[in-house]
Amino acid sequence: MKKRVEVAAAVITRPDGRFLLGQRAPGTFYPGYWEFPGGKVEPGEDARAALVRELDEELGITAHTCWPWLMREHDYEHANVRLHFFEVPEWSGTVNDHVHSALEWQQADHLTVAPMLPANGPILKALQLPREMAITDAARLGLDAQLAAVDAALARGVRLIQVRDGTLPAEARAQLARAIVARAHAAGALVLINGDAALAEAVGADGVHLREDQLVGLSARPDFPWVGAACHSRASLESAAALGLDYAVLGHVLPTPSHPDRPAIGWDAFTHLVTHLSIPVFAIGGLDASHLREARAAGAHGIAAIRGSWSA
The missing domain is CATH 3.90.79.10 (Nucleoside Triphosphate Pyrophosphohydrolase)
Incomplete structure (x- = not known):
């Protein structure tokens, strides 16, 4: 042995x-x-x-x-x-x-x-992953305002965008995704599509962000350069790592308007859940760029934010 x-x-x-x-x-x-x-x-x-x-x-x-x-x-x-x-x-x-x-x-x-x-191969890829993930909120902001916010975020240095907005009509979501991919790629940024591999492929996105329910029972990593997943437990984090995903998102860390009835886990619990994990983890929930240092001190790769990304 x-x-x-x-x-x-x-x-x-x-x-x-x-x-x-x-x-x-x-x-x-x-x-x-x-x-x-x-x-x-x-x-x-x-x-x-x-x-x-x-x-x-x-x-x-x-x-x-x-x-x-x-x-x-x-x-x-x-x-x-x-x-x-x-x-x-x-x-x-x-x-x-x-x-x-x-x-x-x-x-x-x-x-x-x-x-x-x-x-060290996976370490080098993880170092290419930006530290802030901006998650779209077009259903609340409106399509035009969301695209203007994307332009502003790219101008201030955001280099990773997740297109969420699953409640939009399919054509509107595809239109939004195509517009964001064009803007992001022109700025050297990555774009992930939430939960829809077919849409990610159709619009030329860089990867897919899996919901936790999609992660359960998955036997192989989807065939994209970048793949991550939303997680809410150590078990799902370990599943993401076992599949060789590039990152996970864990939260919510602080109170957030999008989940008013669910208690925040706090930084101590976040650290406990990500300790000794083999893939980078973004902290999410009530965060913006001002929390980046605190998040990294707690073991996060960076922060993911919905409202916080577009109000910066």
């Missing part, structure tokens, strides 16, 4: 969004492969504490902020490795590597180094 190794890994970022990768040195497992900095968690040691220690020892930097993000397991030849990924957006010191052959600052959608350690 292979031994289990716990590893803490860091997505160390600069203000321009680039992250640091290190090349494994000769004499180690997978020499020449690229990885996220970090190291082994010692018995009885907290993963976050291990990360801070390893970054000091390996790179000579002090990590001031470590946000829990994803946990991935990979079965290597020498061991079963469980990697606890943290985002480290705030750190100090001069990077001075002591263990790698080389270091490079990279961006997820334009990687210039290879090969990567096998466990």
